[in-house]
Amino acid sequence: MAVATVEERNKACVDACAECQQACEACAYTCCVNDGEMAQCARLCLDCAAICALCVTLLSRGSRWAARVCELCAEICEACAEECEKYDAQACRECAAACRRCAEQCRAMASA
Structure with missing residues (x-):
């Protein structure tokens, strides 16, 4: 079985997408324990984690759809x-930073 490698x-x-996915999952979990006051944050984090996983x-696999x-x-x-930046929770701050890094890398990838 051949092992697929990620183009350099x-x-x-x-890497940025994988880190962002993990941060979003952690943040969504944190948001869920706050009695619904952070529900929108949790929903966005779950959507973000899903799209990051798809990007990875x-x-x-070098899909032609990756850039889009x-x-x-x-x-x-x-x-x-x-x-996430609306909240003081550590998980939210870490998630926001990971999201910003991921957005930057994704934009660079999309424009390459």
């Missing part, structure tokens, strides 16, 4: 970062 030019974006998959999905991912990451 895709690696930074894949498509970039890893990265454009959408950057948009969702920005929205998620803006929502």
Whole structure:
């Protein structure tokens, strides 16, 4: 069985997306324990985690759709970062930072 490797030019974006996915999942969990006051944050985090996971998959296999999905991912990451920045929770701050990094890498990938 052949092992697929991520092209070097895709690696930074894949890494940023994977980190963002993990941060979003952690933030969504934190938001869920706050009696619904952070429901919008949790929903955005879950959407962001899902699109980041898709980016990792498509970039890893060299899909021709990866750049277009990265454009959408950057948009969702920005929205998620803006929502997370409304809260003081450590998970939200970490998520916002990861989302900003991911958006930057996804934009670079999409424009390459």
